[in-house]
Amino acid sequence: MSAIAARRRTLPGFGLTMGLTLSWLSVIILIPLAGLFLKSFELSPEQFWAILSSRRTLNALRVSFGLAFAAACVNLVMGSIIVWALVRYRFPGRRLFDAIVDVPFALPTAVAGVALTSLFAEKGWLGAPLAALGIKVAFTPLGIFIAMIFIGIPFVVRTVQPVLQDLDPEIEEAAGSLGASRWQTIIRVILPSLAPALLTGLALAFARAVGEYGSVIFIAGNLPNVSEIAPLLIVIRLSEFRYADATAIAVVMLVVSFVIIFAVNRLQRWAQSRIPAR
Amino acid sequence: MTIEVRNLVKKFGSFAALDGVDLKVDNGELLALLGPSGSGKTTLLRIIAGLDWPDSGEVSFNGEDALAQGARERNVGFVFQHYALFRHMTVFENVAFGLRVQPRAIRKDESTIRARVKELLDLVQLDWLADRYPSQLSGGQRQRIALARALAIEPRILLLDEPFGALDAKVRKELRKWLRSLHHEINVTSIFVTHDQEEALEVANRVVVMDKGKIEQIGSPDDVYETPATAFVHGFIGESIELPVEVEGGVIRLGDRSLPLAAEGLAPGASKLFVRRHDMLVGPPGSGAFEGAVQHVRNFGPVQRAEVALSGGETIEIDAPPRQGTARRRHDRLRAPPLPDICERLSRPIGSNFPKYSPFSHCWYATTAPHLGAPAHARCGRDTHHFASCRLRRQRSAGPAAVHVCGHVGPGLQARWAGGCDHDLAIPPKQRPRHRRHRSRPDAACRIPVRRHGGGQQDGP
Numbered sequence: 001m002s003a004i005a006a007r008r009r010t011l012p013g014f015g016l017t018m019g020l021t022l023s024w025l026s027v028i029i030l031i032p033l034a035g036l037f038l039k040s041f042e043l044s045p046e047q048f049w050a051i052l053s054s055r056r057t058l059n060a061l062r063v064s065f066g067l068a069f070a071a072a073c074v075n076l077v078m079g080s081i082i083v084w085a086l087v088r089y090r091f092p093g094r095r096l097f098d099a100i101v102d103v104p105f106a107l108p109t110a111v112a113g114v115a116l117t118s119l120f121a122e123k124g125w126l127g128a129p130l131a132a133l134g135i136k137v138a139f140t141p142l143g144i145f146i147a148m149i150f151i152g153i154p155f156v157v158r159t160v161q162p163v164l165q166d167l168d169p170e171i172e173e174a175a176g177s178l179g180a181s182r183w184q185t186i187i188r189v190i191l192p193s194l195a196p197a198l199l200t201g202l203a204l205a206f207a208r209a210v211g212e213y214g215s216v217i218f219i220a221g222n223l224p225n226v227s228e229i230a231p232l233l234i235v236i237r238l239s240e241f242r243y244a245d246a247t248a249i250a251v252v253m254l255v256v257s258f259v260i261i262f263a264v265n266r267l268q269r270w271a272q273s274r275i276p277a278r
Numbered sequence: 279m280t281i282e283v284r285n286l287v288k289k290f291g292s293f294a295a296l297d298g299v300d301l302k303v304d305n306g307e308l309l310a311l312l313g314p315s316g317s318g319k320t321t322l323l324r325i326i327a328g329l330d331w332p333d334s335g336e337v338s339f340n341g342e343d344a345l346a347q348g349a350r351e352r353n354v355g356f357v358f359q360h361y362a363l364f365r366h367m368t369v370f371e372n373v374a375f376g377l378r379v380q381p382r383a384i385r386k387d388e389s390t391i392r393a394r395v396k397e398l399l400d401l402v403q404l405d406w407l408a409d410r411y412p413s414q415l416s417g418g419q420r421q422r423i424a425l426a427r428a429l430a431i432e433p434r435i436l437l438l439d440e441p442f443g444a445l446d447a448k449v450r451k452e453l454r455k456w457l458r459s460l461h462h463e464i465n466v467t468s469i470f471v472t473h474d475q476e477e478a479l480e481v482a483n484r485v486v487v488m489d490k491g492k493i494e495q496i497g498s499p500d501d502v503y504e505t506p507a508t509a510f511v512h513g514f515i516g517e518s519i520e521l522p523v524e525v526e527g528g529v530i531r532l533g534d535r536s537l538p539l540a541a542e543g544l545a546p547g548a549s550k551l552f553v554r555r556h557d558m559l560v561g562p563p564g565s566g567a568f569e570g571a572v573q574h575v576r577n578f579g580p581v582q583r584a585e586v587a588l589s590g591g592e593t594i595e596i597d598a599p600p601r602q603g604t605a606r607r608r609h610d611r612l613r614a615p616p617l618p619d620i621c622e623r624l625s626r627p628i629g630s631n632f633p634k635y636s637p638f639s640h641c642w643y644a645t646t647a648p649h650l651g652a653p654a655h656a657r658c659g660r661d662t663h664h665f666a667s668c669r670l671r672r673q674r675s676a677g678p679a680a681v682h683v684c685g686h687v688g689p690g691l692q693a694r695w696a697g698g699c700d701h702d703l704a705i706p707p708k709q710r711p712r713h714r715r716h717r718s719r720p721d722a723a724c725r726i727p728v729r730r731h732g733g734g735q736q737d738g739p
Contacts (some may be wrong), residue, residue: 050630074671154361168360168362170358170360170362171362171363171364173329173349173356173358173362174356174358174362174364174424174427175351175364175375175379176329176348176349176350177328177329177349177352177354177356177428178295178326178375178376178377178379178427178428178430178431179350179353179379179380179431180375180376180379181350181379184379188375188378189364189381192364192367193364193365194367195366
């Protein structure tokens with residue numbers, strides 16, 4: 001069968017590339033993750049459940065996923081506006097701003113964390129005026145939220161940017177000449193066309209924020225049950241040599257992340273299917 | 279809805295896309311804006327639609343200022359070259375879009391919208407595609423949907439920007455006919471932009487020829503073809519032979535040969551002579567204005583095309599019309615020359631003893647344009663205040679083919695002049711090319727008989 005199938009394929013190289021794909025994915029992703037699962041099997045179901053249902057774990061997961069999702073949503077809105085400005089308008093310094101968007105990609109996250117912390121600390125440039133208003137940012141969940149926004153923004157911008165660039169301005173003109181107001185054009189024409197890219201950007205920013213460690217731990221204050229993120233809890237358990245506890249939390253994070261990202265991907269596929277390729 | 283455009287100027291940097299354009303479009307007209315790319319025709323269309331704004335000038339619809347309104351308020355249907363359909367909407371929703379975004383106060387209810395969309399899809403004969411997405415349609419279908427979408431808002435004006443430019447030749451031809459009949463049916467004032475002269479001449483009631491941001495000529499398809507107002511129009515519409523000539527001491531020279539054309543009123547210097555390919559014929563040696571040798575003869579469907587090397591060195595291509603009723607094939611010209619007098623010689627092999635033929639049995643007359651710098655259109659058959667153009671009319675009434683001569687005269691000045699020519703060949707009148715207009719217009723002032731026969735060398739008037 002394989003010989004016939006191979007002969008009938010128009011594009012050669014399927015066997016080779018598929019083999020490489022599978023072995024590479026196995027070595028890099030699947031085997032380490034399988035190890036994680038295996039490790040967690042050292043726990044009995046009761047122990048597993050006890051670890052997960054402990055107040056500290058639940059709070060850490062809630063902080064991680066909740067804030068990551070909120071940050072991704074903020075990034076979605078602000079990222080779209082930034083993309084719009086960068087793609088649709090020509091202004092001095094545009095290329096510079098375009099490059100600045102990538103900074104969170106490249107900056108060591110610890111540096112970002114320290115910078116944000118000193119900026120938002122009670123005596124920092126932004127922290128002081130906010131403190132005067134009664135808003136405390138550093139060492140609170142709000143700080144985590146800001147760090148997550150910081151590291152997630154380039155994902156939205158970079159996924160939406162090429163799609164918006166390809167979006168023909170003529171369709172906006174068409175909408176306008178058909179009597180649509182600017183707002184109607186955005187809601188009915190532009191956003192639906194960008195939806196798949198927006199969803200992808202959302203998923204990526206969310207995934208990044210859930211997994212973020214370096215920048216968050218500096219600004220979070222890491223108060224258990226209040227501003228402690230799940231990745232930090234894993235590290236704490238590791239330093240206490242409670243490896244099974246750490247893997248249990250990790251497995252839950254993994255499963256939840258996978259389910260969420262898979263769901264967003266399905267959503268994105270559905271949105272894409274309504275805009276078939278030209 | 280009449281559209282009036284006055285002194286429109288639009289610059290992109292230092293490039294003037296529109297350089298003082300005046301245009302009046304009558305109610306119910308189907309007008310073509312024709313010109314090469316960069317001539318400003320699309321810019322003009324976009325300004326009328328409200329998608330662009332002029333630097334100066336006026337646009338009014340039925341006398342009211344249109345520039346005071348945005349694209350949204352003008353109620354203009356616009357069809358884009360690349361369709362600009364909404365990819366995430368079905369065909370039905372695309373057409374319904376204009377109705378759905380209407381202000382709530384005047385928005386129609388869902389069943390009315392459905393009925394209206396159905397009606398429009400029937401009009402463009404694509405009702406069976408209502409549930410498809412644009413990407414599932416062919417180019418021609420997409421463009422028809424785009425047209426239906428533009429018509430949904432019951433536009434006062436329909437504007438089409440190179441509507442068939444992205445389609446293949448066969449579909450384009452079908453859609454041309456379809457557009458014309460559609461316009462006949464709905465009778466909305468329409469302007470379409472094209473760079474395809476065939477399209478413009480076939481579809482439009484009136485053609486506006488543009489070049490370099492200016493209007494060169496406005497007229498019926500016949501007008502712009504038969505009586506081009508400027509050298510540009512002559513060169514752009516229809517196939518033209520362009521010969522560099524020299525005006526010197528009242529004589530027009532091509533190389534070292536003086537041509538039997540009148541040069542009165544022309545300033546001395548370099549000039550250009552235009553003539554239609556099919557207005558030239560090959561005759562016996564010494565019978566015409568030019569000497570030359572026939573190099574090749576080829577058959578293109580109904581015409582026989584001869585490549586002629588003139589004695590001055592220029593090579594030109596001329597079209598000889600066929601004899602009616604003779605089936606023409608590629609290799610039968612030796613056996614059945616359709617015009618014995620002409621084609622026998624055309625089909626002679628080229629050799630060292632090949633005699634020099636005079637390819638033209640035509641005599642040419644040039645009319646004059648005495649007001650240099652003034653709008654010196656000696657428009658064939660229209661302008662009566664030039665003596666020479668009267669004669670032209672006289673000649674036309676005798677039924678010759680038309681030759682138009684346009685020239686640039688003097689540094690920076692442009693004089694436009696037209697000429698006529700008379701010939702008498704063994705062609706029955708109905709085969710003579712292009713004289714369906716200007717048939718008989720007697721003019722007492724111009725009764726100079728200028729009948730020329732293929733035999734003799736001709737003089738100017």
